[in-house]
Amino acid sequence: MIRWKLPLLLLVVFGYLQYSLWYGKNNVYDYRDNVEMLASLRADNEKLKARNEQMFAEINDLQRGSEAIEERARSHLGMVKANEYFYRIIIDSDSKKR
Template sequence: MRVITGILLIFLVMLQYRLWFGKNSVPDYLALEDEIARQQADNNKLIRRNKLLYADTDDLKSGVEAIEERARNELGMIKENETFVRIITQKPDKG
């Protein structure tokens, strides 16, 4: 009877070792859960960015107003017979 108990105890120790320190152990599982959470957060950021880009391309495809706005903001273009005015404010002197 002691031999069987000893063998079962050895098996229990071996299984516990694999559970805590072996391949695919509990720490590996927890590390993978953290990695999955980080990847899901990154994916959500990319999904939001893609939605903004899709909305921007839809605006560019559908109307002239979006193209005109981009030309004004990014390229500094103005329409014919339009006057460009830039207002520059002075920063107060620190003294």
């Protein structure tokens, strides 16, 4: 009588464990989805870290010296110093073809 109860009990326990592994809460499919989402979030975080480092470097440049401020004013705002001339050379599209 005990000979057939133990294998049956082990089979039921094994079946329950397999069911919970494949179809229960936190199953294999959920684990795979979570791993993919984690990889995506890590990639996004790396991009954000790189952007933050670039912004901190730019902030430090602007806080430490006037050269960075001057360079930004010249390149983005088109400012010139006193006794300085600004020349803009515009090439026509017709002259490019010749």
